[in-house]
Amino acid sequence: MSFADAVRNDLLTVPIRKNCCRRAFIGGLFISALPDGGENGQATARFRAEAIAELGAEQLHIQFAKTADRRRVGSCGRYYEEVSFSSPAFRKLLESLRRPTPDPSETLGFRCEECRSAFLRGLFLSGGTINDPHKPVHLEFTAPIATKETVAAFFEGIGYPAKTVMRGNKCGFYFKESTAVEDLMALMGAHRVIFDVINTRIEREIRNHENRVNNCxxxxxxxxxxxxxxxxxxxxxxxxxxxxxxxxxxxxxxxxxxxxxxxxxxxxxxxxxxxxxxxxxxxxxxxxxxxxxxxx
Ligand SMILES: [Zn+2]
Incomplete structure (x- = not known):
């Protein structure tokens, strides 16, 4: 299991207690979902892991009192879990993500402090990666280009402006500073794995210091x-x-x-x-x- 998988597993267990936070979580998790333009306004998102698709479908059901369609797609060892859902409220949420805004907490309907954590957690589960703590520090979230302004404004708003990079038809928002990565991990609720990250950093700092002293x-x-x-x-x-x-x-x-x-x-x-x-x-x-x- 990669370190990123360990982070995802940690995030999957974080409970969501309020409707406002659930809505924010769904916004982050389904940021890549595209409305199909059909009459019923159905939108579909793809996930790599079954557990993430399952959590997404479960949260949609709790929030909108309606069951999502799930199916496995792909071939030759590359499979995805698709979650399709149609609901006017869900569609409105997806549209608000694609509307440029200086204050996403308003358009996304954040109501409490934990809403930001929930959105960030959804965003990571949707398309986030993180390097193993022994490798160079790198935390990255990806989102469709159409949502770039909203996501960038979100990171600005929480005090951690992200660097961006184009990844095909998506935009990557990344962080390379230990303190920012640790803070964001804590914010999204990766409490079990964050100790590994902090311990590894401290060990590395001690080792570097010793090397410097020895060389000197x-x-x-x-x-x-x-x-x-x-x-x-x-x-x-x-x-x-x-x-x-x-x-x-x-x-x-x-x-x-x-x-x-x-x-x-x-x-x-x-x-x-x-x-x-x-x-x-x-x-x-x-x-x-x-x-x-x-x-x-
Ligand atoms: Zn909330």
Missing amino acids: DTRNLERTVSAAARQMNAIERLRETGKLDNLPEELRVTARLRYENPDFSLDALADLHNPPITKSGLNHRLRRITEAADDL
Whole structure:
């Protein structure tokens, strides 16, 4: 089962308690349903999964007190579940989705806070996809081009403006930011799977942070080691040539401390002096030592 399927299964169990929310849910779920233009005003929508078609038919029945027709169509392993329904109220709802509007919550008849969640949930079950949490973040809803303005205005209205992309005769509305995707998942009610998403993100963030720290440590260590090696080399040459004793007292002290502690960081080495000296003071002395060796 794909992660998107797990999300769909989670959404299928969310109860719908009010008529206003059910209407919003039906609007999202049947956004792709097209009226057939016949006398009875029948509209038909296709779903990939039987469970989604079943829920759609069930909600239509509760809302409009009428039974929807369901049938399986397709061939060669690609099957769809078709749900056909005719009702003036249903038809009006579908038409309102295709009417450009700056405020879809009004035309779609949202009455309470949960209506937005219900609409979003229907929209995802109708044609939504989401990447597995281990892959790059991507949540996408698709809807017919005729409903593009309504859906875009809906996402604007809830504070999550979507990026759009053409997908054949449909429009994709997508999100690639972790926080937006998590918020939208919570809003549509995918409460069981959202913990997987958040946990995976936190694990990834910790791993990235550790990698950054490790890389940084390694680089610093390499720098420290190569600088120390240069200093050790300089001190040895000064020693061999007897020039070390000609250096001022302070440089001889520093040279000795460095020579005895080749693996010490600059901070540790500065502290070792009596009295301790500053890091920049130490740097200055070490530079004079290596310069003295270079002059040989
Ligand atoms: Zn409601």
